[in-house]
Amino acid sequence: MMIRQLPAWQFACAVLFGLSAVSAFAQEPTPQNAIVVTAQRSGAPMWTIDTDSGTVILVGEIRAVPKSTPWFPDRLEEATKEADRVIIRAAPKFSPGDFFRLIFRGGRFTKLPDKTVAGEYLSAAQRARLAALEAEYDIDYDRRSFLMTSFDLLARRLDFDDDTTKDATDIVKKAANRADVPITRPERFRGEDLLDNLAEAPPESHIPCLEAAMDATEAGQPIIEKRGDDWRSFDIPAVMDNPLEIALSRCWPWADDELGDEIRGQWISMISDASEQTGVTLAVVPLRVLAEPDGVLDQLEAQDFLIGGPDWRPAG
Structure with missing residues (x-):
């Protein structure tokens, strides 16, 4: 079966002129195509x-879209109101007991184990890079867990989530609730399971996350705006190659093999189910889950789904 992928510039032209990337040359517009066009005009x-009975729209979401990124959330909201159903991500399910567990076991998540220090796990070059960042920001990371250090570098030093717009998930959720459009979510992870998974992870497993977080922090704030601009111009390989996106994808829980596989499996299952439904399903999916190698788009393509939209793989 032919899989129709459009280069980014062709896809952008289709959106600009109000055409569906898949059915731009259809003889007669349909209500389904109209919803697709409205969604695409969001940017x-x-x-x-496209299936015999309907259409599934997969919106590639990045978190923390800068306010400087010129997109139009109101058009995505409008498309949501006309959809037959939506699929959005779910927050973990934490119980009161999980919060007590976090309080009493918090040191296992925030500190390196057994009073060890960063230099006992890192190479000399890695420790030197971390030392340079400690000096620059006047902070001591020596006893902190590598995951907490990574989060601190990305959220407080790089400050990637400051001055941002609402995420696509929040926009679609609010619009669907107002219009009484049914919402489907993945099965929620239990807080207990997440905390156990994190507590059992050895410090070494978070070193790739730390290295990527250092890369992004060292690159500086220009990568934040570039990530938003590339996302808006449908240059998916450039977004995936951005140091910030790489860092977010290499950190827990995405980088955990067990959790990562389960997250991908949930999305594949929900999209496959939606493809059998009548009408239009609008799904907001994390872009890194969609476009990563052997990610959701690759796996859907392997199942012979006809996918229309921008190229998600690097050229060549």
């Missing part, structure tokens, strides 16, 4: 799956 990158 968010997306893919469509």
Whole structure:
């Protein structure tokens, strides 16, 4: 089966002129195509799956879109109101007991174990890079867990989530609730399971996350705006190659093999189920889950789904 992928510039032209990336040359517009056109005019990158009974729209979401990124959330909201159903991510399910567990076991998540220090796990070059960042920001990371250090570098030093717009998930959720559009979410992870998974992870497993967080922090704030601009211009390989996106994808829980596979499996299952439904399904999916190698788009393509939208793989 032919898989129709459009280069980024062709996809952008289709959106600009009000055409569906999959059905731009259809003889007669349909209500389904109208919803696709409205969604695409929001400026968010997306893919469509056309079936005999309906259409699935996959919106590739990045978190913390800068306010400087010129997209139009109101158009995504409008498309949501006309959809037959939506799929959005779910927050973990934490119980009161999980919060007590976090309080009493908090040191296992925030500190390196057994009073060890960073230099006992890192190479000399890695420790030197971390020392340079400690000096620059006047902070001591020596006893902190590598995951907490990474989060601190990205959120407080790089400050990637400051001055941002609402995420696509929040926009779609609010619009769907107002219009009484049914919402489907993945099965929620239990807080207990997440905390156990994190507590059992050895410090070494978070070193790739730390290295990527240092890369992003050293690159500085220009990568934040570039990530938003590349996302808006449908240059998916450039977004995926951005140091910030790489850092977010290499940190827990995404980088955990068990959790990562389960997250991907949930999305594949929900999208496959939606493809059998009548009408239009609008799904907001993390872009890194969609476009990563052997990610959701690759796996859907392997199942012979007809996918329309921008290229998600690097050229060549």
